[in-house]
Amino acid sequence: xxxxxxxxxxxxxxxxxxxxxxxxxxxxxxxxxxxxxxxxxxxxxxxxxxxxxxxxxxxxxxxxxxxxxxxxxxxxxxxxxxxxxxxxxxxxxxxxxxxxxxxxxxxxxxxxxxxxxxxxxxxxxxxxxxxxxxxxxxxxxxxxxxxxxxxxxxxxxxxxxxxxxxxxxxxxxxxxxxxxxxxxxxxxxxxxxxxxxxxxxxxxxxxxxxxxxxxxxxxxxxxxxxxxxxxxxxxxxxxxxxxxxxxxxxxxxxxxxxxxxxxxxxxxxxxxxxxxxxxxxxxxxxxxxxxxxxxxxxxxxxxxxxxxxxxxxxxxxxxxxxxxxxxxxxxxxxxxxxxxxxxxxxxxxxxxxxxxxxxxxxxxxxxxxxxxxxxxxxxxxxxxxxxxxxxxxxxxxxxxxxxxxxxxxxxxxxxxxxxxxxxxxxxxxxxxxxxxxxxxxxxxxxxxxxxx
Numbered sequence: 278x279x280x281x282x283x284x285x286x287x288x289x290x291x292x293x294x295x296x297x298x299x300x301x302x303x304x305x306x307x308x309x310x311x312x313x314x315x316x317x318x319x320x321x322x323x324x325x326x327x328x329x330x331x332x333x334x335x336x337x338x339x340x341x342x343x344x345x346x347x348x349x350x351x352x353x354x355x356x357x358x359x360x361x362x363x364x365x366x367x368x369x370x371x372x373x374x375x376x377x378x379x380x381x382x383x384x385x386x387x388x389x390x391x392x393x394x395x396x397x398x399x400x401x402x403x404x405x406x407x408x409x410x411x412x413x414x415x416x417x418x419x420x421x422x423x424x425x426x427x428x429x430x431x432x433x434x435x436x437x438x439x440x441x442x443x444x445x446x447x448x449x450x451x452x453x454x455x456x457x458x459x460x461x462x463x464x465x466x467x468x469x470x471x472x473x474x475x476x477x478x479x480x481x482x483x484x485x486x487x488x489x490x491x492x493x494x495x496x497x498x499x500x501x502x503x504x505x506x507x508x509x510x511x512x513x514x515x516x517x518x519x520x521x522x523x524x525x526x527x528x529x530x531x532x533x534x535x536x537x538x539x540x541x542x543x544x545x546x547x548x549x550x551x552x553x554x555x556x557x558x559x560x561x562x563x564x565x566x567x568x569x570x571x572x573x574x575x576x577x578x579x580x581x582x583x584x585x586x587x588x589x590x591x592x593x594x595x596x597x598x599x600x601x602x603x604x605x606x607x608x609x610x611x612x613x614x615x616x617x618x619x620x621x622x623x624x625x626x627x628x629x630x631x632x633x634x635x636x637x638x639x640x641x642x643x644x645x646x647x648x649x650x651x652x653x654x655x656x657x658x659x660x661x662x663x664x665x666x667x668x669x670x671x672x673x674x675x676x677x678x679x680x681x682x683x684x685x686x687x688x689x690x691x692x693x694x695x696x697x698x699x700x701x702x703x704x705x706x707x708x709x710x711x712x713x714x715x716x717x718x719x720x721x722x723x724x725x726x727x728x729x
Contacts, residue, residue: 321549324353325556328365328379331358333433335479336380336540339400339563346559350606352552361432366391369545377548378556382433382477383511383538383582384440395546395587397557398594399539399580401479402570404515405437406535407497408466408488409473415500421447423472426455426462437538438475444508463488477538480569486522489529498533505536511581512536515570537570541582553589554599646686646699652679653706660709669714676707 325347329340337356344354357376359365365379370391382403409420420442427442428434435456442448457465463484465471478485489496499505502514517533542560544553557577564576579586579594592599656672664672680703683696 321352321551323351324355325377325552326355326357326375328357328359328368328376330361330365330380330382330432333362333380333382333403333477333540335403335482339380339540342563343556343559346562347555350555352555359431360429361435363431363433363436366394366543369394369543376545377552378542378544381541381543382437383541383580384509385433385436385583391584393546394543394584395548395590396579396582396584397542397544397553397587397590398560398577399541399582400560400564401540401568401576402513402515402537403477403479403540404517404535404537404570405441405512406476406478406485407473408463408476408494409497410466410469410493410495411472413495414497417441417445417497417499418447420452420473422451424453424455424470425473425475426457426465426471427475428456428462428477429458430456433538434475434477437477440509441475441505444505459484466494467491479540480517480521486528489522490526496529496533498531499536500534502534502536511538511583513539517569521569535570539580539582541584542577543582543584544587546587548587550589553587554593554602557590557593558598558602646683646695649679649683649699650702653702656706656710660706660713664713666714669710673707673710673714676703676710679703 327340327343329336331337337358340354340356344356347354357368359368359379362379362381362385365376365381366385368374368376369379370393378397380400383399407417407420409423411423414420425438425442427438439448439454442452442454448454455471459476462471462474462476466474466488476485488494499514506512506514513536515535515537517529517535519529519532520527522528542556544556560577564571565574567573579590597603652675656676659668659672680700683699683703686696
């Protein structure tokens with residue numbers, strides 16, 4: 278029965294020691310992980326919303342290609358049609374629109390007000406095409422006084438067209454500017470209801486190539502293209518070679534000099550970094566091949582877009598795809614990238630505590646015995662004072678009491694050597710006491726000695 282009581286006491290004491298030792302350590306580890314979780318990047322969303330102008334730059338075609346590529350990594354690209362690049366930017370800046378990224382044309386008036394928008398890079402050249410009827414002209418100045426379609430009200434085409442027309446001071450009366458969509462503008466030009474049409478599209482567009490072959494419709498060659506590129510830095514000069522559209526029919530019939538903004542991929546500055554890299558990889562796959570104006574590997578590129586280049590885009594253009602995404606699937610790379618931060622509390626807290634906790638537990642166990650060494654030392658110091666037989670007996674009694682009390686201390690088996698060491702030390706002091714007691718004179722002998 279007594280043994281069972283001792284075992285129960287031992288278990289209760291050990292549990293208390295473990296709680297007192299492991300409790301603070303668990304709290305510290307929990308706090309360290311809680312602080313670290315605050316800095317862990319959240320998982321990227323499974324759906325991205327992209328704003329896509331319908332009548333500009335072949336953006337609808339690009340959006341379909343992006344959606345197919347992102348689907349391979351489990352990301353859904355939701356395409357939201359807009360009236361033009363200006364509308365796309367407005368939706369991107371609206372926190373409640375749900376739009377994450379957008380295709381836009383460079384050089385949009387008012388784009389500088391979009392403070393939370395960053396660029397992921399330019400995707401391709403999208404030349405400004407000016408088709409017109411009548412006698413051949415050398416530059417935009419020849420359109421003065423004509424009926425001109427400049428594109429829908431919120432489109433990038435209209436923004437660029439007005440910029441060019443105003444620079445040449447041909448935007449005021451008697452020039453008549455009309456806001457029409459692409460298909461309607463082309464149809465009215467064919468029917469001779471319009472004198473000129475401004476369009477922004479890639480050189481590979483079948484619509485542009487067909488319109489260039491229509492009899493009676495001319496394609497404007499910008500004779501002062503270099504001047505435009507100096508005035509408007511987002512424009513670049515290109516030469517469309519004679520016959521490139523149709524060698525047999527010799528379309529166009531002469532070299533055509535063009536000025537071109539770029540199609541760009543822009544995003545909210547809060548876009549998840551993993552999705553930014555995924556979009557950049559898709560851009561390289563879609564836009565990396567050669568075109569009529571684009572060279573192989575020329576796009577995507579960190580060109581002038583009117584928006585600051587994002588940090589992810591800078592690293593992508595400097596170093597390429599992140600290391601993890603080169604060798605791991607997207608979901609695995611993202612998981613590892615998010616969880617590596619957890620190494621910080623493991624290294625900074627868990628590892629040191631892994632060494633400190635056992636030492637602390639050992640200190641708690643030993644402290645129950647160590648305090649009895651004070652009594653043992655006290656007895657030894659009193660021995661040096663040459664006590665009498667009665668004092669020696671009292672000291673022996675105190676030593677036996679200390680041994681009994683120490684034997685009752687709950688002690689894990691793995692730390693039992695501490696208990697036996699103390700008992701050996703008690704035995705050393707006991708032997709000294711017994712020798713002194715054997716040599717000490719009795720009380721009677723002390724009295725006789727005193728009388729004599």
